[in-house]
Amino acid sequence: MTATGESVLRIENVHKRFGSLKVLQGVDLTINRGEVVCVLGPSGSGKSTLLRCINLLEPPEEGRILLEDKEITGKANQDGIDFVRRRVGMVFQQFNLFPHMCALDNVTVGPLKVLDKPKSEVEPKARALLDRVGMSAKVDEYPDRLSGGQQQRVAIARALAMDPHVMLFDEVTSALDPELVKEVLDVMRELASEGMTMIVVTHEMGFARDVSDRVVFMDGGKVLEEGPPAEVLGNPQQPRTQKFLGLVLDH
Amino acid sequence: MNFIRQYYFDFGVMSDNLSDLMAGFWITIKLSIFGGVLSLIWGLALAVIRQLPGRATAPLRWLSIGYIDAFRGIPLLIVLLLVSGGLSSLSSPIGGDVIPDFIGKPTWLGETSPFWYGVISLTITYGAYMAEVYRAGIEAVPNGQMEAARSIGMSHGQAMRFVIVPQAVRKVIPPLLNDFIALMKDTSLVSILGLADVVYVGRQIQSDIFNGSGLVAGAILFLIVTIPLARLVDYLIAREQRRTKRSGESNDSDQLEETQPAGGLPPNSGDLS
Numbered sequence: 016m017t018a019t020g021e022s023v024l025r026i027e028n029v030h031k032r033f034g035s036l037k038v039l040q041g042v043d044l045t046i047n048r049g050e051v052v053c054v055l056g057p058s059g060s061g062k063s064t065l066l067r068c069i070n071l072l073e074p075p076e077e078g079r080i081l082l083e084d085k086e087i088t089g090k091a092n093q094d095g096i097d098f099v100r101r102r103v104g105m106v107f108q109q110f111n112l113f114p115h116m117c118a119l120d121n122v123t124v125g126p127l128k129v130l131d132k133p134k135s136e137v138e139p140k141a142r143a144l145l146d147r148v149g150m151s152a153k154v155d156e157y158p159d160r161l162s163g164g165q166q167q168r169v170a171i172a173r174a175l176a177m178d179p180h181v182m183l184f185d186e187v188t189s190a191l192d193p194e195l196v197k198e199v200l201d202v203m204r205e206l207a208s209e210g211m212t213m214i215v216v217t218h219e220m221g222f223a224r225d226v227s228d229r230v231v232f233m234d235g236g237k238v239l240e241e242g243p244p245a246e247v248l249g250n251p252q253q254p255r256t257q258k259f260l261g262l263v264l265d266h
Numbered sequence: 267m268n269f270i271r272q273y274y275f276d277f278g279v280m281s282d283n284l285s286d287l288m289a290g291f292w293i294t295i296k297l298s299i300f301g302g303v304l305s306l307i308w309g310l311a312l313a314v315i316r317q318l319p320g321r322a323t324a325p326l327r328w329l330s331i332g333y334i335d336a337f338r339g340i341p342l343l344i345v346l347l348l349v350s351g352g353l354s355s356l357s358s359p360i361g362g363d364v365i366p367d368f369i370g371k372p373t374w375l376g377e378t379s380p381f382w383y384g385v386i387s388l389t390i391t392y393g394a395y396m397a398e399v400y401r402a403g404i405e406a407v408p409n410g411q412m413e414a415a416r417s418i419g420m421s422h423g424q425a426m427r428f429v430i431v432p433q434a435v436r437k438v439i440p441p442l443l444n445d446f447i448a449l450m451k452d453t454s455l456v457s458i459l460g461l462a463d464v465v466y467v468g469r470q471i472q473s474d475i476f477n478g479s480g481l482v483a484g485a486i487l488f489l490i491v492t493i494p495l496a497r498l499v500d501y502l503i504a505r506e507q508r509r510t511k512r513s514g515e516s517n518d519s520d521q522l523e524e525t526q527p528a529g530g531l532p533p534n535s536g537d538l539s
């Protein structure tokens with residue numbers, strides 16, 4: 016809610032296909048610093064692929080992505096991957112915690128091994144992060160001893176430990192039992208209020224309405240509609256958006 | 267009946283030759299340990315090379331795949347004869363002295379050349395078997411693990427080292443132990459090079475006094491080691507299954523993966539477990 020108008024991420028005409036399947040067909044999107052953008056859309060519309068293109072887990076075939084005014088796509092950018100992954104954190108639907116490490120080690124492994132920081136600096140910070148996501152009582156637990164909601168909060172702390180400038184969330188509550196959804200959304204709400212730039216793929220309409228600065232609706236690998244949540248959710252212009260929201264809101 | 271007891275179970279013959287048999291078995295153990303440890307390392311290297319990312323490394327991947335396919339399909343005995351014959355010839359005048367004696371006729375750590383030919387051959391062959399076991403283990407680690415590791419900035423190499431391989435190794439300990447049991451039994455082939463392992467000693471007794479009790483004693487010595495190892499494999503598999511079940515119950519996601527990677531075992535590794 017503290018967007019400054021300075022663009023952090025510019026996505027221009029991005030295309031991605033898997034074999035003959037065109038998954039992204041010219042996506043344009045600009046994200047400003049401090050902005051929280053929720054991405055909605057039916058399953059298979061390319062939301063996950065878009066996030067995975069942004070942190071180059073899947074390099075786009077066409078179009079450009081600029082992160083803090085530096086182009087990260089294109090063949091000339093071998094250091095682009097490093098540049099991106101140190102600035103963009105990602106949280107996954109399936110948590111993907113490292114099961115052979117306790118919660119604390121999951122959070123410290125990035126700064127220790129990737130950033131080569133000393134343990135004396137990394138560990139107190141990791142404990143503070145785990146405290147911030149309400150996991151300070153479980154720092155020594157292994158993932159298989161934690162509930163899904165707890166695992167997801169550790170996964171958020173793990174991403175935050177790299178001091179990202181942008182956080183990507185890919186349906187991070189979809190694999191959770193309903194009673195565990197709130198604890199994760201609360202953490203995300205707090206992050207948003209602290210000014211983190213966030214792109215959130217979600218089906219949680221309440222979160223999109225209350226927390227986001229902007230809502231983006233995707234279908235068929237394109238952005239069909241975007242705008243303030245009240246407008247896109249309350250008064251969608253495109254028939255596809257109306258249909259999708261009708262379906263979701265009815266349930 | 268009497269003949270059978272005397273031929274196979276003459277305890278007098280066994281105890282008369284006990285010190286030779288034990289000395290032979292000690293060589294068997296040393297062969298197994300050197301060959302086993304080196305195969306573990308070589309197999310992991312092959313498996314990691316096989317999983318290298320990117321187009322530039324494709325030739326390395328093909329080399330690794332070709333190597334694994336070849337040596338899984340060639341009898342250890344042939345490898346053994348080619349290694350010992352090749353190394354000893356190439357370091358002799360007849361082979362042009364192309365390699366120095368300390369490699370061609372190794373006597374490292376005070377062990378004989380046939381011993382090292384055996385270790386090298388076991389490593390070549392069992393490295394290929396174990397590479398397949400590791401590969402199954404690496405492939406059994408869910409894709410999301412690599413993605414999560416990459417998303418916090420790890421390179422492919424760091425992700426393999428800190429995230430993928432530690433999980434894979436845990437999954438593959440039981441099948442690797444099975445391979446080790448098979449490797450240990452296969453050390454007996456080295457006796458054809460004249461290495462005085464327990465099988466060689468048993469055969470000497472057999473040809474000297476026409477009595478198989480020395481070989482039976484050797485078999486018993488093998489079982490003393492291999493049966494506990496096989497039980498350990500069973501225990502580890504059962505423990506892993508319990509662990510997976512527990513995490514399945516406390517974990518509300520549906521991302522449960524297998525515990526036992528399939529495949530990659532040499533054909534004779536299943537007969538004890």
Ligand SMILES: Nc1ncnc2c1ncn2[C@@H]1O[C@H](COP(=O)(O)OP(=O)(O)O)[C@@H](O)[C@H]1O
Pocket residue numbers: 033036038056057058059060061062063064065
């Ligand atoms: N690695 C991949 N290989 C092949 N097809 C893929 C891959 N990733 C995604 N897809 C396909 O791309 C389409 C869009 O997927 P995705 O981006 O996950 O959509 P969403 O997150 O909106 O549900 C789907 O049809 C999916 O099957």
Ligand SMILES: [Mg+2]
Pocket residue numbers: 062063064185186
């Ligand atoms: Mg998705």
